[in-house]
Structures are given as structure tokens and as C-alpha cells.
Amino acid sequence: MPEKPYAPTTTVNGPVVDIDFEAPFDNGSPIIGYIITIRKSDNSTFETETTSCDGANPTITAQTICSVPISTLKAAAFTLPWGAEIWAKVVAINLYGESEVSEQGNGAIILTYPDSPVNVAEDYSLRLAT
Numbered sequence: 083m084p085e086k087p088y089a090p091t092t093t094v095n096g097p098v099v100d101i102d103f104e105a106p107f108d109n110g111s112p113i114i115g116y117i118i119t120i121r122k123s124d125n126s127t128f129e130t131e132t133t134s135c136d137g138a139n140p141t142i143t144a145q146t147i148c149s150v151p152i153s154t155l156k157a158a159a160f161t162l163p164w165g166a167e168i169w170a171k172v173v174a175i176n177l178y179g180e181s182e183v184s185e186q187g188n189g190a191i192i193l194t195y196p197d198s199p200v201n202v203a204e205d206y207s208l209r210l211a212t
Contacts, residue, residue: 083179084108090118090187092168098149099190101135103172105146111176115143120150121169121186123161128171128186131160137172152192166192 090103101120105113116137119128135148142148155162162168167189174181 084111084113084174084176084181086182087116087172087174087184089185090170090172092170092187092190094152094168094190094193095149097153098134098151099155099168099192100147100149101170101187102147103170103184103187106174106181108174108176109178111178113143113174113176115175116146117173117175117180118142118148119171120155120160122159123163123166128169129159131155137175155192162192164192168192 085106085108087106088104090101093100093102101118103116103118117130118135118137119130120135121128131150131154134150134154136142137148139148154160155166155168156164168191169186169189171186172184
């Protein structure tokens with residue numbers, strides 16, 4: 083089975099969080115996938131997010147990075163609030179089995195900014211009319 087992976091890094095990249103990790107030593111059998119988990123809002127349990135971060139996806143396996151929309155992390159099952167740190171863990175898989183679970187990676191912080199106001203002049207003129 084593969085060696086234990088190093089802790090992944092998490093980085094906010096616009097509307098997504100990138101989870102970046104290194105392929106560990108494979109011990110003679112190529113890595114065929116990963117299990118990538120993200121800490122939920124209870125700060126103790128980790129959950130997989132397979133829509134955007136499926137470690138069985140050959141592209142994610144080859145590039146050792148995935149991007150999860152912040153909107154996904156703010157919704158169920160993660161329910162991370164604004165200002166939450168994002169922590170992830172990785173398990174590597176080859177034909178011999180699964181590695182030990184990595185340490186949890188660094189916590190990028192969900193910072194979202196409100197959209198710019200639109201139609202400000204129109205809104206102001208409507209207030210004057212009433």
C-alpha cells in the first residue's frame with residue numbers, strides 16, 4: 083500500500099477552494115485514486131465531496147488537486163459558515179490497499195464578499211418618487 087500522504091493544502095481561489103496534495107511514495111504499485119475528505123461544521127467529522135473532488139477521477143488522481151465550490155461547502159452536508167477554516171485529509175489507494183490517513187491540511191478561510199450594488203441610480207429615484 084502507499085505511504086501516508088502529506089497533509090494537503092487548502093486555498094480559496096475565487097468562488098472555489100482548491101485542495102492540493104502530493105502523491106506519496108507508492109511502494110511499487112501506481113496510485114489509482116484518493117479519498118479526499120473535508121471537515122464539516124461540527125469541527126470533528128470529515129465528509130467526502132464527490133461531485134467536484136472525486137479522488138477516483140483520473141484527472142484529479144493525475145493532477146493531485148481538486149476544486150470545491152464555496153457554495154457546496156456552505157450547504158449541507160458541510161454547512162461551513164462565513165469565516166470558517168477549511169481542513170482536508172487524503173488517503174492514497176493502489177492495488178495493495180489504502181494508505182494511512184494524512185494529517186489534516188491547512189485551513190483556508192471562507193471569505194465571501196457581497197456583490198456590487200446594481201441599478202443604484204434607479205433604486206434611488208424610486209425612493210424619491212415614494
